[in-house]
Amino acid sequence: MHHVPLSWYLILSAILFALGIAGFIYRKNIITVFMSIELMLNAVNLSFVAFAYQLRQVDGQIYAFFVMVVAAAEAAVGLAIILTVFKNRKTLQIDEIDSMKL
């Protein structure tokens, strides 16, 4: 029976988290930026679940559920805000939403 060691999960989680940050910084479309944030949260979930499996506990798995709930709430509010922005400006490019630059 082969076990995947904990460190592999943690490395994968760190890579996913870093990809999320990179997407957040370099992507120009708001929806893609928002998806990058979800990727970061899922990276966190992976590490919670991996730790929970390693520690033979349920706490980490419960935490992952709460993170999902919060991510869903955040997505609902976030998409509503993105929708109002789109209605007012007819664009989803992040560079074009800069009416407050000095």
Added chain:
Amino acid sequence: MPVFTGSDMLTLLPAIVMCLFACGTLVLDVMGRRIPRGRRWLMLFGLCGLAITGVSLWRQWSALAAGGLSQYTGAQGAVTLDGLGFFSNALVLGATVLLFLTSYRFLEITREHSGEYYSLALFAQAGMYFMATASELITLFLGLELTSISFYILVGFTRVDRRSNEAALKYLLLGAVSSGFILYGFSLLYGIAGSTELADISSAVSGRGASDPFVVVAVVTIVAGLLFKISAVPFHMWAPDAYDGAPTPVTGHLSVASKVASFAVILRLLPMTLGSVRSLWEPLLIVAAVASMTVGSIAALTQHRLKRLFAYSSIAHAGYILLGIIAGTQMGLRGVYVYLIVYALMNLGAFTVLTALHRHGIAGEDLHDLRGLSTTRPVHAALFVVLLLSLAGMPPTAGFLAKYYIFTALIETRHYALAVIAAAYVVVSLYFYFRLVREMYMRPAETREPLAASLGIRLSLYATAALTLFIGVFPEPVLRLGFRISGVGQ
């Protein structure tokens, strides 16, 4: 073993009251759409909820005092009532009361008046209750997110206003990323300790020491996320835009309540839980504090949008408060508490004046909207000067007292360089606060349109300005309070 005991009820009652009244506001809003002046009753209903919350907080405090306890744990260890929690909750409660009082006229003028506003403010307050009292990572995270999500909506509350949309979008994206950072750190802390309780984490981290890579990454990500929440440099980019675009009363609330609650989280996580690895986070806080004071004070010099100016000023204030945590002594923490009280008073007062500037057809968000205020509204102008003097840290106002304690703590702990830098930026900040005074007293008025000075606005302005002066002249009660809390919290 009963699942829900009396002590759980005692610890959770304020949050339960807030959530019930938040839901009640939503229901009444739907039911009362046709009632004339229905929204006024809605606001009063919300204020009732706040009053009951206040009473239940008071009952907690007296139960604690009667038992001679320093803290009180409920909800199976998830919530801890202590000095820090009470302090933060009381301050946030006061800020929400002022938000309700100042918002009514503002929302009528912007034609965006609906019950969700009050409901969201109450939900945010419930979130901040858990931010201040959580002693376990899941509760802490849920509190943070309940607060943040409510604030995302409040910031974008004026839907037709493009600036408000944009502010909400920027706040949402950067806020969500900062939550991601905090959460990543939490996951590592959970892995280190095998538990989500802060007490277990504290002992596990001190066992591992500051050289463990997991501890290093966890501390760095958590500190980065928390600096986001208090809008400290280099994670301050969202603050000027979010503050500028948000409805003015919400800006005031965001700059006070959410900052106080975030500082409560910082105090609980860094000195109390991760105190054993102080060598890791102290340098990060020093860099952030110096950078915040620098960027905040310098960038505020050239702003002509009032809310942007106050955004940078509150960035600088965050730097000063961080200095108290860096000093870390009893004196430093006492300074932090005193500073937070004073900061809340003077900032809420200043934003009340800005809210009053918003009139029919006049946005009141630019520096020249202050012109001639000394002739059209001499009392408002004079009180605003008091608040500005306090923000700049001049005696005999409360702002001086707050800075005095921070500086004393820095000198006690031999952080001479930090004290000198901080003192230098006090001089810089004098200049940009003085610009507002100059506009009010030395330039003729541009409009005869009277200020939107409703009873609520006048009440909150008089209260904050009077307290700012009172604390400056008779500091004894506040100092005793700060001493008591910093003693209880440790």
